[in-house]
Amino acid sequence: MLIIFLGILSQWIAWRLQLPAIVLMSIAGLLAGPLLNIIHPAESFGEMFNPIISLAVAIILFEGSLNLDFKEIKGFNKPVWRIVTVGAFIAWIAGSLAAHYMAGLSWAVAFVIGGLFIVTGPTVILPMLRQSKLASRPAAILKWEGIIVDPFGALLALFAFQFVLFAKGDETAAAFGLFFLASLFAILLGIVAGRAMGWLFEKGMVPEYLKSPMVFAVVLLTFTLSDIVMHETGLLAVTAMGMAMANMHISSINDMRHFKENISVLLISSIFVMLTASIPLDILIGIFNWRIIVFVLAMLFIVRPLSIWMSTIGTDMTVQEKILVGWIAPRGIVALTVSGYFASTLLDAGFQDAELLTALTFALVLATVVAHGFTIGWLGRKLGLASSAEPGIIIVGASKFATLLAKTLLDLNKNVLIIDSAWGRLQEARLTGIPVHAGEILSEHTEYEVDLMPYETMVVATETDAYNSLVVSNFVPELGRGNLYQTALQVGDPTVFHSSLSGRNLFGDEWNILELDKKLGEGYSFRKTPLTDQFTYDDFKRNGAAGTIPLFVKRTLGRIDFFTSDQGVEPKNGDIIVSFSPPAYQQGRLQEKIDTNRLKALPQSKE
Missing domain, CATH: 1.20.1530.20 (Na+/H+ antiporter like fold)
Structure with missing residues (x-):
């Protein structure tokens, strides 16, 4: 024992x-x-000591x-x-x-x-x-x-x-x-x-x-x-x-x-x-x-x-x-x-x-x-023969939302790779400068063509629920279920897929990849909000526009914590919250700037 x-x-x-x-x-x-x-293993096992070791080595x-x-x-x-x-x-x-x-x-x-x-x-x-x-x-x-x-x-x-x-x-x-x-x-x-x-x-x-x-x-x-x-x-x-x-x-x-x-x-x-x-x-x-x-x-x-x-x-x-x-x-x-x-x-x-x-x-x-x-x-x-960067993130699926998510992570100096089986869907990511690989993530050739060693987190965001779950199941032994995320299921009942077949649901049970892409079409955009002593997480929740979707938190030490349906994230001062904000928020911010500039332009009253 x-x-x-x-x-x-x-x-x-x-x-x-x-x-x-x-x-x-x-x-x-x-x-x-x-x-x-x-303990004295050689004495305890006696004549079985060498056979046990030999069979174990075999x-x-x-x-x-x-x-x-x-x-x-x-x-x-x-x-x-x-x-x-x-x-x-x-x-x-x-x-x-x-x-x-x-x-x-x-x-x-x-x-x-x-x-x-x-x-x-x-x-x-x-x-x-x-x-x-x-x-x-x-x-x-x-x-x-x-x-x-x-x-x-x-x-x-x-x-x-x-x-x-x-x-x-x-x-x-x-x-x-x-x-x-x-x-x-x-x-x-x-x-x-x-x-x-x-x-x-x-x-x-x-x-x-x-x-x-x-x-x-x-x-x-x-x-x-x-x-x-x-x-x-x-x-x-x-x-x-x-x-x-x-x-x-x-x-x-x-x-x-x-x-x-x-x-x-x-x-x-x-x-x-x-x-x-x-x-x-x-x-x-x-x-x-x-x-x-x-x-x-x-x-x-x-x-x-x-x-x-x-x-x-x-x-x-x-x-x-x-x-x-x-x-x-x-x-x-x-x-x-x-x-x-x-x-x-x-x-x-x-x-x-x-x-x-x-x-x-x-x-x-x-x-x-x-x-x-x-x-x-x-x-x-x-010698330049090992990854000096911190562990990276693989995103499977090159939808518009996934591409913008990868670009945001890249802007935060994170190591990101998008993998998609269709070369055409990767065009926008390539033009943006995001590292990409055109190939099937489940193919055995991928492990020979792409060095997956530097990546320890995977986000699976294709439009097919069954495929997302299949990718997650395949990579559980290598990455662990805690490092595997997927966008919410598109089916009405999330219990159709057992939790053991799926990754951790990103951003909540209602935000599947089709809904997220639809929000992009409605004018939603990515927003980075640093938390300070003057603007805390409570202020973010209180002042955020209705419909804002928190995506992830970049910690002060660089770690990325995604918001999921099964675990809450508690951002702290010094962290950066990345959220998916509606156009109303952007219009409000623009109006604030216009009002501020107008006040500055007014003549100052004299005492």
């Missing part, structure tokens, strides 16, 4: 304070485990690979494949040299652990990308590298171990053949499992309520069968399975992806707390060994940048992208779990210096998680 609670609590605190979640989870585990001695890795659609890297697949092949090989050699000369490990142990340390992995890189809001291209490069290299790092360490045993005479050449055959079997098993599941789904042979549970079960089965054939090949199998399903473009893939994402958040939170809480205190103290510190620094500032810069020679990666990708390489759960396996295996094989592996791995994991977690967003913004 405490493991799950601490993991999710860390995620929530990280979200509230905009801090790297991985860092807080690690701190929570260390406090509850070796420092305060409250699910996390599958969920990550389910996002590896080749369309995502169309146009920059060359640097991705260079990094996961040439870059991984350079990182292995350079990391092994650092482990030997700086950490003092024997050549055999150094080459085993050097292969393992090429991993970054979705357990750490995906939470970082979620918070950092990097541009789509560097984010995709880091994501693909982390997911693909994760199983290959474990296999590379296994290959190095097989070679070490062969060099000692403890293994025959046939073992190498078995290694490659087992790896090939894992890839084929994963592809067959993924294609088979996709075929069953496309043919309608699995009901909707069983799709996610069935995938969940098949992932565990695929991982276990492959791992029985040869240890550490299960990760390769589930990665191949996820990629096979991702590139089949199954219609229900998004539902499964959301389910797996929710499971992954829970597992990542729990597993990180379990692992850090199980670190013995002597190993925690041992990471301050000067050799370990020098090794970690070399991995951060020499090995990683060297592997990225050398492997991307001749690609179209910019200098800024090379700097960012060359710095970000956090290690996570796979490195911790697999290093524990090889530490015991190498010790059994007679390599006594392998007892240093756990402390070495934990030092690298902790250092990279902290260093990269706190700097990825800052460095991305400094």
Whole structure:
């Protein structure tokens, strides 16, 4: 209970304070485990400890690979494949040299652990990308590298171990053949499992309520069968399975992806707390060994940048992208779990210096998680590879009212984007200088053509109620229902659509987009009213013309709060109220100015 609670609590605190979640989870585990001695997961779970972590890693890795659609890297697949092949090989050699000369490990142990340390992995890189809001291209490069290299790092360490045993005479050449055959079997098993599941789904042979549970079960089965054939090949199998399903473009893939994402958040939170809480205190103290510190620094500032810069020679990666990708390489759960396996295996094989592996791995994991977690967003913004602006607003539908709403937000220095499927309807917005995208918001191509990462609020304002609700339902997992708004329903009875299918009603239940456009035709206009000590919100309500529709409030810190039917907004002094005012108000204001100017023109009486 405490493991799950601490993991999710860390995620929530990280979200509230905009801090790297991985860092807080690690701190929570260390406090509850070796420092305060409250929990001992390795002892509590006993023989189930390693299987639980292995199966959890398999699910996390599958969920990550389910996002590896080749369309995502169309146009920059060359640097991705260079990094996961040439870059991984350079990182292995350079990391092994650092482990030997700086950490003092024997050549055999150094080459085993050097292969393992090429991993970054979705357990750490995906939470970082979620918070950092990097541009789509560097984010995709880091994501693909982390997911693909994760199983290959474990296999590379296994290959190095097989070679070490062969060099000692403890293994025959046939073992190498078995290694490659087992790896090939894992890839084929994963592809067959993924294609088979996709075929069953496309043919309608699995009901909707069983799709996610069935995938969940098949992932565990695929991982276990492959791992029985040869240890550490299960990760390769589930990665191949996820990629096979991702590139089949199954219609229900998004539902499964959301389910797996929710499971992954829970597992990542729990597993990180379990692992850090199980670190013995002597190993925690041992990471301050000067050799370990020098090794970690070399991995951060020499090995990683060297592997990225050398492997991307001749690609179209910019200098800024090379700097960012060359710095970000956090290690996570796979490195911790697999290093524990090889530490015991190498010790059994007679390599006594392998007892240093756990402390070495934990030092690298902790250092990279902290260093990269706190700097990825800052460095991305400094290099122009992340959104430096505050979160923006997407408006779906390019009606006259929606266009004027976007223009008003733009005038208030807000980041706005209008999306509409018809190019012609966007003409007025384009002429006004509003950023636009002509395309279907529900199309999978949109996420490749438009970077939606900088936007966390969506206003859906088309003329079709059912379509508005469909868009809202589609984006609930990404944005949350609290950040999804739609104009009021045009049907007479608002209960026709259940609240779970709709966004928050903008401006009140009676103001649908047709009525708002009609008001524009009657002469309504947008009005900005700053609130001060002399003119408060009560004055605004008291002096406003009849028929005025409050739209939203811009807070002093820049946040936009829309007026909705389900929640009142309390503007304060210093805020700006934007309202939709009738022509009577404008005429009244004009008359006030005329009267004022007339009074000024009258001769002043003399005392």
